[in-house]
Amino acid sequence: MLSLTIKEVSLALREGRISPTELCKKCLNRIKKMHHLNAYITVTEETALQQAQQAEDRLQRGVPKGPLDGVPFAIKDNFCTANIKTTCASNMLKDYTPPFNATVVQKLLDQGGVLVGKTNLDEFAMGSGSIDGVFGPVKNPWSFAAPYRELTGASPDSDWVITGGSSGGSAAAVASLSSFLALGSDTGGSTRNPGALCGVVALKPTYGLLSRHGLIPLVNSMDVPGIMTRCVSDAAMVLDILKGHDIRDSTTVHSPSTSAEFPEDFDVQNIRVGIPKEYHAPGLSAQAAAQWSRVADLFERAGARVEQVSLPHTQFSIVCYYVLCCAEVASNMARFDGLEYGHRSETGHSTEVLYASTRHEGFNDVVRGRILCGNYFLLKKNYEHYFLKAQRVRRLIAEDFRRVFDAGVDVLLTPTTLTDAARYHDFKSENSQARSVQEDLFTQPVNLAGLPAVCVPTALSKRGLPIGLQLIGPAFQDKKLLGVARWLEQRVGFPSISDCEDSLESQDQTGEMKREFNTAV
């Protein structure tokens, strides 16, 4: 039951094959069983059961609120939830309880969704490993599944792999079957990266399509709520629920031009699939590259026109992102001073000392480093040289994409990450900035350009870990993009983690695989 898609479980609920309360309890049990993953910061057991009971009443009366009625979901812990702690995995907000719901959270609740918990992340979503938060690192569920264990002989306690990040908790929640849907946030790849490494569908919608109201910001001009599900159709359904103008977020758009229906059977014949040549990056693993060409071949064989395209400014995106990110971070973090909410230092004997020690204790090194850099980039003498230059580069990167799409390319096909998930110990040994430089190469340009992109898991690597590919579309063509993604999903045959379930649930049993892993060639 837990491995169903939203559509399937929604049908099961309506047909009475399972009640929302039973389903909720199953998910809560699953969360407990998967506790070692550290996917959740807060489990909202009590309110979840209340919400499930209400859904049950509605379903029994035959008046469900919508397709999500009674369906458990999880939210990254940087979305505000009324009366439920929202920590950003930071000491600063460790005990912060917002008085309101983020718009996207409210929309899911309005559909009858059952919130089971708030998921773990890198502190203030700054990171690509989900290892930097104050509540500890998130473990990739595939670390404990049969393929990885059998193919690598890894030891469960020391050789676990990371989820990617920063929405690692959300990805782990969906992948480990404790939640049918999870929201992440995506500023430079924070939804797609863990989506790829945990083998779930991860959608970063067009900037402006979904409200950011209640999302505690990292970079306002790039943040978007991300959607993580088990299949593309589910992502399309959730997108439909969440999208739309929000009076509380002035950057959301009115009625996007392409609000067309999601095509379940998209015909890829004659579409043009672009392969950006600059994405053949150093460090791209052979297996990821092999998946890339395998899928390109799939498209070609189906009659699509697969062609090499150029996005010449790609190489500048990481540094451009870094400058713009730090600049916004510096101002976005200025509000946290311990006065009205959040952590307040005990050592403040004067107002200045209080501010300083509060902020020192409240933020980790990564956050403090970016604040410092951001203020430096914005200094009057540096503004032109760093900030303005980065903005110009951002425009060039956006124009790269526009040129390609204007030339008739329908969708770009790229890797999502350089490799499959790294072992925690390997990942931790590199410093944070070097890590993000490597990890966000394929995902950040999309945020700089505000485009929609979706990561679809395509295969397990030779280590038995997921590999995902990314599809990028023109702005506001999210539905068409998902149509292409759905086509791809149906052809790659990525295994469900439940197929590798045995060792995941009870680690002393040898997993008997129900179907052959689709490992990379």
Add this chain to the structure above:
Amino acid sequence: SPAGRCGGLEVHAQINTSTKLFSASPVGFSAPPNSLVSFFDASLPGTLPVLNKQCVEAAVKTGLALHCSINTKSFFDRNTTFIKNRYACSFQAGYQITQQRRPIAVDGMLTYSLLRGKKWNQVMRKCVHIKQIQLEQDSGKSLHDDVQSQTLIDLNRAGVGLMELVMEPDMCCGEEAAAAVRELQLILQALGTCQGNMSEGQLRVDANVSVHRPGEPLGVRTEVKNINSIRYLAKAIDFEIQRQIDVLQRGGTVFNETRAYDSKSGETIPMRDKEGLQDYRFMPEPNLPPLVVYVDEASLPAGIDASQAVLVEKIKEALPELPSLKRDRLVQTYGILPEHSYTLVNEDGLVEFFEAVLKATTKEPRKVIGWVTNELLGHLKQQDLSVSQSLVSPSALAELLELQEMGHISSSAAKQVFQEMTRSSGKTALHIIQEQDLGLVSDSDQLHNICQRVVDSHPNEVHAIRSGNKKVLNKLMGLVQKETKGRADPVLVRTILQEKTL
């Protein structure tokens, strides 16, 4: 020797709207601390600014009244310069949303006048250029208790909409700056875009002051803050000009610094909150799209609802009569002196009072104006009352003037009656005249007797009149009026005296 120069003014005008610039919390003065604070005003994480259309309309209206060009597309910026410390932690988000790159209105002009001459009857027209009008957030207030090392914060004001008007350095002394700000205040009040009360902080003026020798460029400037009345503005600028001249003449250096005006000592003193290096850090505000206003309905692109859009021409059509036009109209319509038109317009509600009196009396406007600008206004100033608080209503004053016009009382008696009216609310002029026997004495016998007494007791004056110095007759008339307490009919008295001094 160096000449003074007020190097421009920065005026912060609180926009008179019911809600704040980027949130729905109400705007109010003297509400209990932190009672008018939304989640956004308290800068809770995850909240976003939502622009208040009323504030945009107010800025456009003000821009049009000051002959600015309205930028149909303008931008919002984050000013991240503010460092939180005990003196300035009043932007709770740590930054202020303002319009640095392209403000809503630019390149305007404010025309104001100076009244000069012995009787303030020479009107000198002056102009000051308005560089720009930008929309921005007001700050909260913080109060620091040095003894207990505590900082108290009130966020009621945080996020109230401000128009920052930047005036070019076209003024040369405190008096000019004061006159310009006074005119601006009247314009804002006429528009209703700002209530303009300086003591409540609705209008705040910072003055940049520098001095230079004629022909040389302006020297280093200082910024004078904390000026909360127009009178102090003039004093602060003049003090600062003189201070800088003194410093330079002593061979010293003027520093680029922020100074506060201390109204008690009448001096400017360096402020503490801007110690250290100032570095202005701005970045585009990412949560607000460009602010677009449209010329008129015809220029609206498809899909934009006219009721949601700000239309410049529509606002222009609805502009009220501005003070300068009102003054011209008063001079032309009623034939009053220009300086009187200033007095009328300067006082809130006085034009309306004056016109209401005119409607109810046959007395000529030129004769009524003195009553309004001298008697009435003098009384109000003395009692520290506003026009709307006046105990004498326009109709009551009109009745009094009508009695005088009809010859029932003399003008000096009328003034006595007026004084009485200001003391005893509700008593009509007629009632007071009867009660105090102030009616005109026109009993010919009685007047003959009084005149005879005066003529008899002033032989020298009578002699002078008889020798041709007719003006001396006025002195005798004055003596008769004194005897009658100003109640004698002057025409009759003159006739009788002329007869008796033939």
